[in-house]
Amino acid sequence: GMGWALLGAGLLLxxxxxxxxxxxxxxxxxxxxxxxxxxxxxxxxxxxxxGAATALELARGGARVVLAARDALRGEAAARRIRTETGNPExxxxxxxxxxxxxxxxxASAFLRQEPHLxxxxxNAGVSAGGMTEDGFxxxxxxxxxxxxxxxxxxxxxxxxxxxxxxxIVASRAHCAGRLHPDTLGxxxxxxxxxxxxYCDSKLANMLHARELAxxxxxxxxxxxxxxxx
Numbered sequence: 503g504m505g506w507a508l509l510g511a512g513l514l515l516x517x518x519x520x521x522x523x524x525x526x527x528x529x530x531x532x533x534x535x536x537x538x539x540x541x542x543x544x545x546x547x548x549x550x551x552x553g554a555a556t557a558l559e560l561a562r563g564g565a566r567v568v569l570a571a572r573d574a575l576r577g578e579a580a581a582r583r584i585r586t587e588t589g590n591p592e593x594x595x596x597x598x599x600x601x602x603x604x605x606x607x608x609x610a611s612a613f614l615r616q617e618p619h620l621x622x623x624x625x626n627a628g629v630s631a632g633g634m635t636e637d638g639f640x641x642x643x644x645x646x647x648x649x650x651x652x653x654x655x656x657x658x659x660x661x662x663x664x665x666x667x668x669x670x671i672v673a674s675r676a677h678c679a680g681r682l683h684p685d686t687l688g689x690x691x692x693x694x695x696x697x698x699x700x701y702c703d704s705k706l707a708n709m710l711h712a713r714e715l716a717x718x719x720x721x722x723x724x725x726x727x728x729x730x731x732x
Contacts, residue, residue, distance in 0.1 A: 569594070581593045
């Protein structure tokens with residue numbers, strides 16, 4: 503079935519990546535402990551995976567870090583773990599469910615009320631799954647793109663008033679297989695690989711968002727990047 507096809511594709515991609523890039527250990531550059539002191543960062547999906555690893559490094563650099571994640575138990579646990587490991591007390595969890603635009607708006611207004619600064623918005627959270635959201639969009643497209651797009655718009659003024667600042671969108675090379683059709687945007691694509699295609703489409707939307715945002719923000723000292731993890 504589709505699950506096996508996706509798994510097979512994933513394993514092939516992993517194998518290709520290993521063969522192409524070898525098993526070189528990633529050595530992070532040394533950074534002075536206080537390089538990011540006085541800076542505030544949001545990491546979406548910060549309770550696990552790449553998001554938690556990113557949050558840990560930011561906290562190590564002295565930043566104030568907000569872990570924006572859906573699951574409160576996992577989020578609080580991750581924040582606690584990072585505070586303990588880095589000795590940086592300025593790490594907090596705030597609830598954000600990108601599959602709900604209502605939740606995105608609630609998070610943004612709570613953040614703007616509670617936190618005076620924002621220098622770094624890392625749109626990291628991502629899913630690759632079928633299904634629909636309460637807003638009537640396909641799950642991957644909303645979580646990976648639409649929810650983050652709205653979040654970025656709602657926080658843009660704060661990023662501009664705190665410049666120099668930056669937006670980092672965790673995209674994927676899978677964007678190469680993306681296809682966007684304006685008339686069916688945000689609806690699950692047809693075909694047996696619907697969930698995988700939806701993921702690729704959302705990543706293409708991420709890339710286009712990053713490019714357009716970077717263009718519009720020229721001269722504001724807010725810079726914008728799309729990154730492929732790995």
